Amino acid sequence: MNRYADDLSLTHILADAADSISMARFRALDLHVEAKPDLTPVSDADTTVEKAVRATLARSRPRDAVTGEEFGAGNASANGRRWVIDPIDGTKNFIRGVPIWATLIALLDGDEPVVGMVSAPALGRRWWAGKDLGAYAGRHPAGAQTLKVSGVSQLADASFCYASLPAWEADGRLPAMLDLMRDSWRSRAYGDFYGHMLVAEGAVDVMVEPELSMWDLAALIPIVTEAGGAFTNLAGGSAAGGGSAVATNGRLHAEILDRLSTRERTWSELT
The missing domain is CATH 3.40.190.80 (D-Maltodextrin-Binding Protein; domain 2)
Known part of the structure; x- marks a missing residue:
């Protein structure tokens, strides 16, 4: 069995939790938005999603390190593995009601990204891949489409x-x-x-x-x-x-x- 298969399966669980939070706050009239020190916006959905993903990883992968956009990096891991989270990529779209935004979840083994999950619930679509496992898209693994880049050469x-x-x-x-x-x-x-x-x-x-x-x-x-x-x-x-x-x-x-x-x-x- 591929060594990253279980990690890729875990990203679907993480994305399910993230999607339930983010969709509940998308276009919410009481959405709270602040400016970060770099003047980019952050919503209460960004912080809540990252907290939820971190909490699940703490239980499921306690030996792995975690880095997130909103709460930074924690301690280094002894096993060289690090999860990287962008709770809402496209926050400016999110706060304006544009449906092109997603939760991004990755696993790095050393310096190499070996698992990737992009979940865009407002578009009704996910994309995911693992090293030597292929790349896929769909709403969920069942019935997923295998991804392949184009053959355009000019x-x-x-x-x-x-x-x-x-x-x-x-x-x-x-x-x-x-x-x-x-x-x-x-x-x-x-x-x-x-x-x-x-x-x-x-x-x-x-x-x-x-x-x-x-x-x-x-x-x-x-x-x-x-x-x-x-x-x-x-x-x-x-x-x-x-x-x-x-x-x-x-x-x-x-x-x-x-x-x-x-x-x-x-x-x-x-x-």
Whole structure:
């Protein structure tokens, strides 16, 4: 039996608990929202979901470490395993009533993400994967769809997805991004976890983001790679620790990395 099969099954239990909390607070008139020190929003749903996931992990995997967006990292584990939680990826969507948000749950064994769960209950869909277990999507494991990336090999035929353009402007790669958009068959900014999951499904061929945290990325990596895709940072290295993200069907990966390697100096750097 695969060593991560039980962990992958556990993520469905964690996602069930998260979904019941988040959906009860989605579009709630009394939803409480505050600004974190970095001025990004956090709702009472974010904190309640993370507490619930942490509580279950404390009972089910007491030897494993846990890192979450809202409550940070605890003690290091003796076994090298760490769960990474983003209780609601897409909080800005969540608080505005847009249904594109999800709970992200990952397991890292050492520095490698080996299990990933993305649960988007307002969309009625989940995506999950485990190392050497494949990648799947559906409402639940029964009747799940096996995921496979697209076979598109030319940028002119590709559907290109990206994060907001101001973020690329701040990164100094906006000219390269605009050239990629012009040269692609279609470009859209689906945002957050969703573009990466569309890559895993084969509906989109490329998804790029310039700045992300570990909890934004860790759950996405096994799903894209187990579906046959490639997932790196902009330098072509591991994205597991956070930073930038380039997810593709694999066939387009080298070209995307090469074309995004051109970076202009930003205004703050020039001044």
